[in-house]
Amino acid sequence: MLNFLVSFLYDFNYLCASVEPIGLRIIMKISKLSLISILTFLAFTIAFSISNHAQEAQPSNLPASHALPAEGTNPESAKPAEKLNAGKVIMEHIADSHGWHLWGHTEIPLPVIIYSKARGLTTFMSSEFEHGHKAYEGFKLAEGRVVAVNETAPVPAEETTVNEEITAGMYDISITKNVMSLFISIALMLLIFTNVAGAYTRKRKGLAPTGLQNAIEPIILFVRDEVIKPGIGEKKFEKYVPYLLTVFFFIWISNLMGLIPVFPGGANLTGNIAVTMTLAIFTFIIVSVSANKGYWLHIFAMPGVPKPILILLTPIEILGVFLRPFVLMIRLFANITAGHIIGLAFFCLIFIFGENGTGVGLAVSPLSLVFTVFMTTLELLVAFLQAYVFTMLSAVYIGAAVEEHHHEKGHLTEDAHQESII
Amino acid sequence: MELVKPDFGLVFWMTVSFLIVVFLMRKFAWGPILSSLKERENSIQDALNSAKKAKEDVANMKTENERILQEARNERDIMLKEAREAKDAIVNEARSRATVEADRLLNIARESIQNEKMAAITELKNQVATLSIGIAEKVIRQQLANDDKQKALVQDLLKEVKLN
Structure with a gap:
């Protein structure tokens, strides 16, 4: 956790120090920003410790479904007055799932698509699992994940045995909640x-922008002129604008969709490591492909540095190459996940206190509501901010890769600059 | 931790759909939007440039006008000066010529006056002589009307004659 925090502070210092035109403008924001990041990380840490604590407290919840299938007792049905496990609720919310939960036992079924060498392609709707109570066509849900079982007939999930071999070798490309959310975004x-493009080319060509076009245009211009251009540099930025704009708006829209608590939103898409990893890998590929000779030279043999020091420096530089996309991935994932966790944690306060009596729950609810509203408002800011930070850092990394290295002096400062990017 | 383990399915769908979305957005959204924005920026820049140029032109024209006006003014001054000089020269010449003429005329007049005067004096002299003779004649005639008086005169005259 501390590492993330440190990397954050580095980023914000870097923001302040080297991106002059933006830096000046957002210095005010940055002071808030560090506060937010510290808060979110605190929340993240707290939520994790809550969840771990909760899992330690009720160990029977987890292994029940697959480790002890012969017992035949469902812990959920065994305890009629189930106590609220806030950590579990939160973790279930931020995790991916087959089926989009709406309310109570109602959920939108989503297609399950599984490919394995042994069984070929299997597709069916997630409703066949009956909320994990049933196995279907040799698969069942275990902790929200699809696993292969030996029994191919539709039987109750508790009576099945997991087929570890097929489970390890299968590819689950189901349209899960996050995939669906991805499609919606x-x-x-x-x-x-x-629609906006249509306004430019057909509907209102040559006219002053109005409506949606007018709302979107300043954002596009902001990203192009204040984020991408200073990051990559006047000369070469145009090639990367479509990708970076797509990244920016994808992350922003997905973040905002994640804040909506009901159906079209509510998924934790940008807080999913697979999504942020894919985005970071795209940036990494673009950086590596478009990098010029100077970039690689500065990584493998920094000019003007004595050979013995190179032995030390080169591994660090090589590590840096991979660290940058890694940090991109972690930052977005952690921020959005932390936001979801803390928002829900505040909301769950009502029910945690409610266990001590309905009155206590009701009494706490205004406070909890205020906290939740506050966090959601903060998350609105974070939603934009993380899209901005991801885009800006991608631009800066690309900028570092395509930068022309003319002078051979001043490497000391350049090193400091590169380190601070990481 | 399940949370930090990337899901194969999601990575797969994310990669596929993100590639498609970048392609689609590039072709149908960013392309037209960015080119339109660029076009507009260029047209605004052009308009600003041409306005600036027009302003410069006006300023140039103004200085040009000023220059021409100054030139005209200078020319006028020169012309005025020349005219004044010419006038002065003419006046001076006229004056000197007039002086000369006047002098000449004066001289002629003076000469003719002198001549006339001389003539008049001569005539006067003659007249005076004639008159004197006449008077003298009459006086003498009167004085010498009798013998006595003739004798007395002769006496007087003789007295005057000094025999030395």
Whole structure:
């Protein structure tokens, strides 16, 4: 956790120090920013410790379904007055799932698509699992994940045995809640931007922008002129604008969708490590492909540095190459996940206190509501901020890769600069 | 921790759909939007440039006008000066010529006056002589009307004659 925090502070210092035009403008924001990041990380840490604590407290909850299937007793049905496990609720919320939970036992079924060498391609709707109580076509849900079982007939989940071999070798490309949310975000994005593009080319060509176009245009211009241009440099930035704009709006829209508590939103898409990893890998590929000779030279053999020091420096530089996308991935994931966790944690306060009596719960609820509203408002800011930070850092990394290295002096400061990027 | 383990399915869908979305957005959204924005920026820049140029032109024209005006003014001054000089020269010449003429005329007049005067004096002299003779004649005639008086005169005259 501390590492993340340190990397954050580095980033913000870097923001202040080297991106002059933006730096000046957002210095005010940055002081708030560090506060927010510290808060979110505190929340993240607290929530994790809560969840771990909760899991330690009720160890019977977890292994029950697959480790002790022969017992035949469902712990949930065994305890009629189930106590609220806030950590579990939160973790279930931020994790991916097959089926989009709406309310109570109602959920939107989503397609399960599984490929394995032994069984070929299997597709069916997630409703066949009956909320994890049933196995279907040789698969069942265990802790929200699909695992292969030996029994291929539709039988109750508790009576099945896990087929470890097939489970290890299968590819689960189901349309999960996050995948669905990804599609929704993308559809929304395409809808908005083709509409805006239409305003530029057909509907209002040559006229002053209005409506949606007018709302989107300053953001596009902000990202292009204040984020991408200073990051990459006047000369070469244009090639990367479409990718970076897509990244920015994808992250922003997905973040905002995640803040909506009900159906089209509510998924923790940008707080999912797979999504942030994919985005970070895209940036990494673009950086590596577009990097010039000077960039690689500065990594493998920093000019003007004595050979013995190179032995020390080169591994650090090589590590830095991979560390940058890694930090991109972690930052977005951690921020959004932390936001979801803390928001829910505040909300769960009502029910945690409610266990001591309905009155206590009701008494706490205004406070909890205020906290939740506060956190959600903060998350609105963070939603934009993380999109901004991801885009800006991607631009800066690309900028470092395509930068022309003319002078051979002043490497000391350049090193400090590169380290601070990481 | 399940949370930090990337899910294969999601990575797969994310990669596929993100590649598609970047492609689509590039083709149908960013392309038209960015080119339109660029076009507009260029047209604004052009308009600003041409306005600036027009302003410069006006300023240039103003200085040009000023220059021409100054030139005209200078020319006028020169012309005025020349005219004044010419006038002065003409006046001076006229004056000197007039002086000369006047002098000449004066001289002629003086000469003719002198001549006339001389003539008049001569004539006067003659007249005076004639008159004197006449008077003298009459006086003498009167004085010498009798013998006595003739004798007395002769006496007087003789007295005057000094025999030395």
